[in-house]
Amino acid sequence: GAGVSQSPSNKVTEKGKDVELRCDPISGHTALYWYRQRLGQGLEFLIYFQGNSAPDKSGLPSDRFSAERTGESVSTLTIQRTQQEDSAVYLCASSPKAGGPVEQFFGPGTRLTVL
């Protein structure tokens, strides 16, 4: 596709359940980022991939959060034992490379609601 896509667009889950969020980056983009956007707040960095390795996981809020990436393609963000404070929009972005003033291209996000 032409842009970054994310699925599902909306996810409602019950507290304690696990969820998987998917991101399809722009083809050929080596760098992939996950951000979280809580209501009324700015975007919060979660994790960054260069290829399929994650050199920077510093933004993951707890060990309930994990992410993986297959090659330079799809990435999955998994949240285990979801809590209400996990409710947010999760945004994925990709860029041709990391470093320098390179534009990050964002997907439309997945809105997660934890009841």
Added chain:
Amino acid sequence: AQSVTQLGSHVSVSEGALVLLRCNYSSSVPPYLFWYVQYPNQGLQLLLKYTSAATLVKGINGFEAEFKKSETSFHLTKPSAHMSDAAEYFCAVSDGTGANNLFFGTGTRLTVIP
């Protein structure tokens, strides 16, 4: 460390009036600065970026921003607001090294009044 402060979570302007959205940054190294726009139910879209080439940066849709090091500011302006400019605007800073993570402000929602 890098951070961004956006003054005013909501700004309302009349159609045709000047748009001014404020952004101040903090960075321990010369920063790269970005403005992104988010339309309802859409992803963030880059409006413009500062990369040290020129202090006045022109972006899409008639927006521009001026980097002022002495004021640590990167305010976004547009001479004449259009209804289609109604959206949320985010300022972001990066040091451009390593992962090039973006540090975002909390956003400013722009309303354009007919």
